[in-house]
Amino acid sequence: MTDTAPARAWRVVLEKIEDDLLAGTLGPGDRLPPERELAATLGVGRSSVREALRVLEVMGLIRTATGSGPTAGAIVTATPQGGLAQLLRLQVAAQGFSIPDVYETRLLLEEWAVAHLAGLDEPDLSDAHTTLDAMEAEGLSVEDFLALDAQFHMRLTEVSGNLVVSATMAGLRETIESYIRGGAQRIPDWAATGARLRHEHAEILRAIEAGDADTAQRVVRGHITGYYADAGLPSPSEA
Incomplete structure (x- = not known):
């Protein structure tokens, strides 16, 4: 034929x-x-x-x-979601998406995810809590801390139940991790920054568990934009 x-x-x-x-x-x-x-x-x-x-x-x-x-x-x-994540990783590698573009997309996805979770009766945040506990370990290297940080944020999008959101975050994860690691080298007081990030993670979970979508969105936005500012990473407004 x-x-x-x-x-x-x-x-x-x-x-x-x-x-x-x-x-x-x-x-x-x-x-x-x-x-x-x-x-x-x-x-x-x-x-x-x-x-x-x-x-x-x-x-x-x-x-x-x-x-x-x-x-x-x-x-x-x-699964098809896994294929989407893989395809997006290839697109990121080929196109070299700018930090501001990825930054803005991340804000959109994560703000939606935490607000959605806050609206659920009993969101399963056990994996996010486990990751947060792991970030409290003494002697944790910056590299390991940031890997757990990325895992924490992935847990929130995964448990949201929206497969497109979680697949998109998975596809962007390597890019997000790479510039976050690079930015960490420009933070003068990592101990203080790490403590603040852990505190903000806990605040996000508390707001979700209290069903407070507005606070969850505000904290997650401040959490992400604060790190980008500390690390000297360009924001969408600077593109």
Whole structure:
């Protein structure tokens, strides 16, 4: 079989697999049908199937292996959200998004997340509390502290339940961590800054647990903008 419109044919395959992932018909660990079967079912050429699989592999949604046996073929390795995070990481790497743009996006996502959590009856903040406790350890290096800081913020977006928000934050995480680490070198009194950040984390959790969305948003905005100012990082207004 030959493709009459290969530019569109591979998209037919891609959309079919994406639909199955979103519907839950396919999930992590599942194996895709063989190329020949997909081509026959969808009425496209095998070259179009291979092109669609290459796109999905770049997005981090599947892993392909040649040969025979249980590890051969195409296997789903992530959810659509995981693919979105991977795609965004690639875009960040290719485009080199500016700090102000990432900064502004982070504010939008995190302010929404904490306000949403404050509106829930019993948000599960156990992982965020565990991370905050880990940040109290004596002798914690700046590098480890900042890794836990990033984890704390990821916990809040993850528990919000909005998969697009959490996937976007996951895709931006490496970029956020990189310039936050770089900015830490410009902070003259790290001990004081670290203590303030821990205090603000606790304030955010208290506001969420009290159902106070306005305070949660105000504290998380001040928390993020305060660190950027201390670290000499450019804000959106300076772009």
